[in-house]
Amino acid sequence: MRGVYVAVAALTTYSPVLCYHRIGGPLELGVTRVGRSVFARQMTALARAGGRTANLSEFAGRTQAARHTFLLTFDDGYASLADYAYPVLADLGFTATTFLITDYVGQTNTWDVGYSWERLQHLSWPEIERWRGRGFEFASHGATHRRLTWLDDAAIATGLGSSRDVLAARLGADAARAVAYPFGAVDARVVRHARSAGYELGFGGVKGGGTGGLLHLSRVPVYFWDFGDVPLGLREDALGALGRVVAHAANRCAVGTSLMQVITRKIAPLRESVVDA
Numbered sequence: 432m433r434g435v436y437v438a439v440a441a442l443t444t445y446s447p448v449l450c451y452h453r454i455g456g457p458l459e460l461g462v463t464r465v466g467r468s469v470f471a472r473q474m475t476a477l478a479r480a481g482g483r484t485a486n487l488s489e490f491a492g493r494t495q496a497a498r499h500t501f502l503l504t505f506d507d508g509y510a511s512l513a514d515y516a517y518p519v520l521a522d523l524g525f526t527a528t529t530f531l532i533t534d535y536v537g538q539t540n541t542w543d544v545g546y547s548w549e550r551l552q553h554l555s556w557p558e559i560e561r562w563r564g565r566g567f568e569f570a571s572h573g574a575t576h577r578r579l580t581w582l583d584d585a586a587i588a589t590g591l592g593s594s595r596d597v598l599a600a601r602l603g604a605d606a607a608r609a610v611a612y613p614f615g616a617v618d619a620r621v622v623r624h625a626r627s628a629g630y631e632l633g634f635g636g637v638k639g640g641g642t643g644g645l646l647h648l649s650r651v652p653v654y655f656w657d658f659g660d661v662p663l664g665l666r667e668d669a670l671g672a673l674g675r676v677v678a679h680a681a682n683r684c685a686v687g688t689s690l691m692q693v694i695t696r697k698i699a700p701l702r703e704s705v706v707d708a
């Protein structure tokens with residue numbers, strides 16, 4: 432466990448950022464679900480090793496990674512986080528930042544390709560407010576989870592802006608500081624729009640950087656095959672390096688999901704017109 436944070440800290444001058452999606456709940460054909468016992472084991476191991484979670488302000492305020500500190504993030508804001516993830520974290524004295532798809536708060540995940548047998552529920556505003564009261568943070572994952580790099584300027588601006596407005600109105604200015612780009616897809620144009628919408632921090636995929644600075648930060652996703660005590664993204668050995676390569680490849684594979692979304696959006700009206708007929 433010794434020195435597990437060093438490798439990722441070297442990738443970015445900031446503390447490493449771990450990115451989970453769904454914890455527990457129904458199995459799926461996709462790769463982003465991590466079992467609840469695996470998650471609990473990983474968090475317990477990190478806590479025992481002296482790990483500490485940063486909040487967004489601490490993270491943004493440090494240009495040098497603080498020893499043993501990492502930012503823990505969840506994308507998509509599934510309701511099961513409140514059942515299986517947050518209580519584990521609260522018991523360990525950890526907190527996390529959850530990136531919400533603001534148009535789908537309290538709704539099911541009809542924005543996604545149907546990887547699971549049943550549609551999955553997202554966190555509701557009352558649940559979000561309850562966990563916020565316990566030190567958990569919430570931020571933007573866009574309004575509708577569309578891949579921003581594929582949209583025109585007006586759609587990017589509207590998506591990022593409306594999501595930020597909703598968060599600021601519901602939760603206050605603190606919740607309007609950060610965005611995790613859907614699918615980690617970000618380029619110079621998206622960074623420009625994020626900046627003019629008013630975001631200070633923007634999180635992408637495994638490879639951050641470029642000239643985006645704080646609006647193009649890297650994260651290490653944790654996928655279902657990552658079931659060791661220490662998530663691969665925090666290991667400094669060969670397995671850790673391999674894990675980051677695989678995570679990068681899997682993130683790129685999410686292009687398939689984006690394509691499916693575009694296709695199903697095109698098909699849906701056809702399907703409805705058939706049903707109507």
Ligand SMILES: [Zn+2]
Binds near residue numbers: 506507572576613614
């Ligand atoms: Zn997402």
